[in-house]
Amino acid sequence: MRLKVFEAGTLIAEADVFAVDPPMGVVMAKLFPTDAYHQSRHASVIDAEFVGDRGDILQIETPDGFAIRSERVSILDFPTLDDRETHILGIYEPSLDEIIKDHPNLTDL
Structure with missing residues (x-):
């Protein structure tokens, strides 16, 4: 599933879900920034x-x-590796099942 990441209505990135932790309500996704993304403004970890x-x-x-x-959204940016992720923690709406329903590698968890 490809999620969209916004700041005040501006799309700053899209993110492909690659891992979940259902008991914790956590989703991790590979981040693909748009031109509106600014590492110093949006990343919590650099x-x-x-x-x-x-x-x-x-x-x-x-x-x-x-x-x-x-409960929390965090962007982890590793410019030296050219890699970015977002972690969505404590998801309570929609259900995690709804978020991963179309992901063939995650639906059997």
Whole structure:
């Protein structure tokens, strides 16, 4: 599933879900930034160093436009590896089953 990441209505990235932890309500996804993404504004972790909690300005949506409600969103940016992820923690709406329903590698968890 490809999620959309927004800041104040502006699409800053898309993210492909690659791992879930159902009991914890956690989803991890590979991040693909748009031109509106700014590492210093949006990433909470840069090259494995925590730089501050930036998740309060981020919103995540499913492909059909439903907002994912959770306790926290975090972007981990590793520019030296050219790799970025988002972790969505404590998801309570929609259900995790709904988020991963079309992902063939995650639905049997």
